[in-house]
Structure formats: structure tokens, C-alpha cells
Amino acid sequence: MDSAIAQSASAVAPQGIAPNLFELHNRRISVSFSATSITGQPLMDYKDRNHEVHARGDEIRVEKTEIGTLVTITLEPDADAGALLFTLVIPRAVLAAPRVEQALATVGIFTRSRLPPRLNVSAQLQTYDVVQLSGNASFIVS
Structure with a gap:
């Protein structure tokens, strides 16, 4: 792409x-x-x-993927019933200015993990529940 076309595209x-x-x-x-x-x-x-979780730092797992950023926290740690995770799917978004909010619609995914019932048995060890979420994205200065 020549520089005139590149400059025009960046202006648009x-x-x-x-x-x-x-x-x-x-x-x-x-x-x-x-x-x-x-x-x-x-x-x-x-x-x-049923849950109120305030997570920070290493308690939050963040993965950038092609479908957006996956942000995961643990709601219930491993136990006899299995772990319960919550993953927020954050779509790519852009703001025109620092004090502008952008409406978002996305999903959250609950993942229930469990231990195998016993050795030498085939089993699905994770199940998923997807929920619709809506709200806003904004930019804050920290």
C-alpha cells in the first residue's frame, strides 16, 4: 500500500x-x-x-483470543462437587474519547469441573452454562 493510501485509511x-x-x-x-x-x-x-467474589491480580486469569478477551475467576474452589469458574468474554471495542461509554452485549460462561467418578470410567468432566450480559465499557485513569 503506498503512503498516500495508508494516510487516507488512517484518517478514516x-x-x-x-x-x-x-x-x-x-x-x-x-x-x-x-x-x-x-x-x-x-x-x-x-x-x-449465591456468590460475592472480589478478585485481584493472580486470582484473575486473562487470555486474549480471536473471539475476545477471556477473563476467568474461581467462584467455588475444587471440592467434592467440583470447581465452579466464571469466564467473562470481553469483545473488542473502541472509544472515541476518554469520557465516552460504549454499550456492550456479551456472554459469561460458568464452567463446572468435577473429578472422574472412578478410575477406568469414561466421563465428561466439565459442563458449561452460558448467560447473556449487557452493560458498558469505558476508560478510567488509574
Whole structure:
């Protein structure tokens, strides 16, 4: 691509600002994820009628994928019933200015993991429940 076309394309499609705060909910769940904080660590607050989790730093697993950023926390640690994880799928978004909010619609995925019932038995060890979430993405200075 020659430089004139590249300059024209960049003028039409500005970079914008990547949001770093995501506040999402549905009738049962509210989730707030901040990609950074004053300490430089990510923060995630999750609440439903059975769980209230405030995670930070290494308690949050973040994976960038082609379908968006997957942000996972543990709601229930490994136990006899198995672990319960919550993964928020954050779609790519861009903000026109720092104080602008962008509406988002996405999903959260609950993953229930369990131990094999006994040795030498075939079994599915994870099940999934997908929920719809909506809310806003914004940019905060930390």
C-alpha cells in the first residue's frame, strides 16, 4: 500500500481509545472488570445471589483470543462437587474519547469441573452454562 493510501485509511479509521473498565449485568448477575488499577493489577467483582467474589491480580486469569478477551475467576474452589469458574468474554471495542461509554452485549460462561467418578470410567468432566450480559465499557485513569 503506498503512503498516500495508508494516510487516507488512517484518517478514516482513527485508533480511538481501548476501554479498560467493563460493567456488565443481567437479572441475576453483576460483574465489574477493571483491566488495571492503582496498583497496576486487574480487579474483578462478581455478584449473584449465591456468590460475592472480589478478585485481584493472580486470582484473575486473562487470555486474549480471536473471539475476545477471556477473563476467568474461581467462584467455588475444587471440592467434592467440583470447581465452579466464571469466564467473562470481553469483545473488542473502541472509544472515541476518554469520557465516552460504549454499550456492550456479551456472554459469561460458568464452567463446572468435577473429578472422574472412578478410575477406568469414561466421563465428561466439565459442563458449561452460558448467560447473556449487557452493560458498558469505558476508560478510567488509574
